[in-house]
Amino acid sequence: SYDLTQxxxxxxxxxxxxxxxxxxxxxxxxxxxxxxxxxxxSPILVIYEDSKRPSGIPERFSGSxxxxxxxxxxxxxQAVDEADYYCQAWDASAAVVFGGGTKLxxx
Amino acid sequence: EIQLVESGGxxxxxxxxxxxxxxxxxxxxxxxxxxxxxxxxxKGLEWVSGISWNSGTTAYxxxxxxxxxxxxxxxxxxxxxxxxxxxxxxxxxxxCVKDRVIELDTKHASExxxxxxxxxxxx
Numbered sequence: 001s002y003d004l005t006q007x008x009x010x011x012x013x014x015x016x017x018x019x020x021x022x023x024x025x026x027x028x029x030x031x032x033x034x035x036x037x038x039x040x041x042s043p044i045l046v047i048y049e050d051s052k053r054p055s056g057i058p059e060r061f062s063g064s065x066x067x068x069x070x071x072x073x074x075x076x077x078q079a080v081d082e083a084d085y086y087c088q089a090w091d092a093s094a095a096v097v098f099g100g101g102t103k104l105x106x107x
Numbered sequence: 108e109i110q111l112v113e114s115g116g117x118x119x120x121x122x123x124x125x126x127x128x129x130x131x132x133x134x135x136x137x138x139x140x141x142x143x144x145x146x147x148x149x150k151g152l153e154w155v156s157g158i159s160w161n162s163g164t165t166a167y168x169x170x171x172x173x174x175x176x177x178x179x180x181x182x183x184x185x186x187x188x189x190x191x192x193x194x195x196x197x198x199x200x201x202x203c204v205k206d207r208v209i210e211l212d213t214k215h216a217s218e219x220x221x222x223x224x225x226x227x228x229x230x
Contacts, residue, residue, distance in 0.1 A: 045216055
């Protein structure tokens with residue numbers, strides 16, 4: 001099955017662009033989703049099918065997937081974006097795989 | 108408003124069984140695949156199992172295959188997880204999750220999450 005690798009932590013200043021990566025073999029061959037989870041809350045879907053935003057998700061969230069790396073980009077990062085972010089893909093063996101998660105700190 | 112309400116969690120001894128339930132409302136239940144995802148306190152997310160809209164396809168993580176069984180009752184808008192031969196490493200918060208799509212496939216996305224029910228396996 002897939003191994004999805006994320007950096008444990010990413011830091012960004014308010015108003016700057018945060019980029020969180022998710023790496024896996026030939027990741028571009030599958031769709032990648034991204035979830036945001038704040039302390040004590042359930043995860044929220046912020047990106048699906050590599051780059052699509054669900055209704056209600058701010059436009060500053062965007063996604064891409066190329067080669068072995070998918071990237072979640074948060075433009076104009078705000079303090080409210082501070083959270084854990086998880087990537088996820090559907091494995092060829094018909095299973096869902098999550099990355100280990102990245103803690104985004106807005107300094 | 109879409110709601111997923113889990114129940115059935117609790118403290119159970121190793122080797123025993125537990126059945127989790129999820130009551131769904133606010134959407135056409137049998138139009139979507141459903142999943143269970145778990146999270147150990149302070150740790151990451153782990154997908155446990157998924158089921159297609161008509162129960163025709165089910166899938167399991169390797170860590171629970173052969174011990175857990177997912178099922179659904181579309182007439183009752185309910186999802187279930189029968190957990191047998193529980194181990195300490197099954198201790199986690201278990202989330203009921205609504206998919207975006209009807210089948211278990213590459214376009215899967217966990218669109219809506221419940222609040223979770225806590226399962227603790229300990230003697």
